[in-house]
């Protein structure tokens with residue numbers, strides 16, 4: 001939620017935007033216009049990477065202001081297209097799973113799209129997946145902020161059915177929805193959202209004596225949603241450390257991460273390839289032997305550029321499975 005009371009109108013959110021050229025004075029003027037809910041061309045040029053939320057020194061969440069105006073002026077998806085996407089991900093109560101478990105794994109819609117990423121002992125627990133568990137953060141990327149908010153109460157109700165104590169979130173977006181957005185919307189989350197990296201750590205740590213140290217240098221692709229939930233970054237670092245994967249120090253990581261740019265294609269904002277090539281080359285120049293992704297969407301977006309440059313792309317869960325011995329370690333050879 002944009003915090004107008006915290007915003008000092010410094011303009012840094014726009015003048016330091018990695019995707020637009022806006023100079024300092026112009027940025028200040030645009031921020032003032034946006035606060036008055038007026039139109040600006042930044043609303044159609046913003047690729048929704050969420051970076052300005054971390055750039056802002058006052059934690060005012062400027063992207064949330066941009067997102068609300070992208071919907072007001074339909075600068076990304078038009079109204080009818082937003083409605084069509086909303087219908088695509090809607091569900092009815094018959095589809096909600098019913099079973100008793102203290103801890104469940106929410107797969108969002110990735111069981112349908114990426115089943116090969118959800119194999120092995122690390123995911124051996126009660127699972128829920130499909131439209132009733134879709135987290136709706138996609139709508140922050142396509143100009144449908146209010147649609148995102150509208151459906152979250154139902155998502156929480158679906159997950160809370162049978163009273164789990166915790167919900168492990170396979171996707172960074174789901175974790176961000178439950179740990180950041182839902183409380184912002186004033187919704188009670190009656191279970192603990194657990195990030196995938198924390199879950200993987202909990203499963204691997206008791207086996208640390210028998211884990212295979214991967215002894216590999218990796219570049220980490222930090223997803224957009226992590227801009228809202230940077231507090232779990234320590235789990236990522238601890239997990240990489242535990243499996244013997246050195247996170248290389250590169251230009252496009254942590255607060256300076258480069259969006260995978262897959263959303264540019266979805267929004268019809270031009271060819272993302274040059275940005276993806278730059279991202280992959282940054283990883284290679286820093287000595288990485290593989291690009292490790294937390295978000296399956298980042299994997300899909302960056303794979304063509306990575307393959308062209310002979311850099312393997314791995315899901316972070318598969319790195320954990322390699323350390324367990326479930327997947328052969330030949331990806332780095």
Ligand code: SF4
Nearest residue numbers: 007008010011013056
């Ligand atoms: S939202 Fe943050 S970065 Fe943007 S003008 Fe306000 S204080 Fe500055």
Ligand code: SF4
Nearest residue numbers: 017046047049050052
């Ligand atoms: S979300 Fe990304 S592209 Fe949009 S204004 Fe913020 S930093 Fe720029």
